[in-house]
Structures are given as C-alpha cells and as structure tokens.
Amino acid sequence: MPKLAMPLTEEQIGALVPRERRYRVGDGHGLYLLVEPTGKKRWRMSFHLRGRESTVAFGDYPDMSLADARQQCINANRLISDGIDPVEWKRQQRRQAQAATPTTRKFHLSMNAQGGLVIENRSHHMALTAQQVAALRAFLIATGDETQGE
Known part of the structure; x- marks a missing residue:
C-alpha cells in the first residue's frame, strides 16, 4: 500500500x-x-x-x-x-x-573595422572579408536584385 x-x-x-x-x-x-x-x-x-x-x-x-x-x-x-x-x-x-506560431528568423548585421560584414543569429556567426562583401555586392547587382542599398 x-x-x-x-x-x-x-x-x-x-x-x-x-x-x-x-x-x-x-x-x-x-x-x-x-x-x-x-x-x-x-x-x-x-x-x-x-x-x-x-x-x-x-x-x-x-x-x-x-x-x-x-x-x-x-x-x-x-x-x-x-x-x-x-x-x-x-x-x-x-x-x-x-x-x-509564425517563425521569424532574426539576425544582426554589422561592419567590422576592415570593411567586412558580420552576420549573426542565435546559433551562427559568419564574418565576410571586404573582398567577399565586394563579390557579394557585385553578384547582387549583376542578378538585378532590387533590395540592395547604396
């Protein structure tokens, strides 16, 4: 018992x-x-x-x-x-x-002192060099992406 x-x-x-x-x-x-x-x-x-x-x-x-x-x-x-x-x-x-619940993926963008781009979210951290940023920007311009800023 x-x-x-x-x-x-x-x-x-x-x-x-x-x-x-x-x-x-x-x-x-x-x-x-x-x-x-x-x-x-x-x-x-x-x-x-x-x-x-x-x-x-x-x-x-x-x-x-x-x-x-x-x-x-x-x-x-x-x-x-x-x-x-x-x-x-x-x-x-x-x-x-x-x-x-709709999922939203939040991330943070920042530029480092060397002109590189830092992209962060909860689980990932990615840093692009200035050359990689230039290549990415050229790609976006070449493909006609209208969301890129000046």
Whole structure:
C-alpha cells in the first residue's frame, strides 16, 4: 500500500533546505517537490500508465506556486484516467503551439573595422572579408536584385 503524504504548506516548502543529495517531499496524488543540492525546488509527479512508471515535470518553485502545481497534478491525473500520457500530451501541445506560431528568423548585421560584414543569429556567426562583401555586392547587382542599398 502506498505511503500517504500529508499535504505541504507554503511554510514547510520555505523551510526545506538543500542536502548533499537531492530528495523528494510528497504532497499527495503523486505530486512531490524535488529539492536539489543547489537549493532549486522542482515540482514533479510520478504516475503509472500501461504498466510503466513515469514522471511529469510541472515547473520550479516559486515560479509555480503550490496551488498551481496541485492544479497541474489534477489535470495530469485526469489525462491518466483517460489513458493519455501527460508527458506526451505536453509535447504534443508544445509542437502544436510552435506550428501555429509564425517563425521569424532574426539576425544582426554589422561592419567590422576592415570593411567586412558580420552576420549573426542565435546559433551562427559568419564574418565576410571586404573582398567577399565586394563579390557579394557585385553578384547582387549583376542578378538585378532590387533590395540592395547604396
């Protein structure tokens, strides 16, 4: 028979101190607070579905309050009772949100002291020499690109 956890209070959560190894403090219905050695406190929920144990992450405390974590736990338990894996459900929701959001590719252009061009975005950095910039400009002019500036 599973051990019954006493519901946590905000005072108890505030009093939790980090230890050498991470540890769990249960709230009930599978919800627990994982306390890391760094002091970070993370909301998690353990559950069983189709014969296997799994864990779903809800967020970090205090960014996610005790009340919000409990509501997330209730929502996850509803999904589980319908035979839906809450981890997969969260992934699917995230994918749908990303697909619905138009992607914009932001980048930054700058000139260096030698007349070269520097192009940067989140994951790439490219520097063109002055000769490469001249060749690129000549190509754009030759192909009739109307977006090039003077």
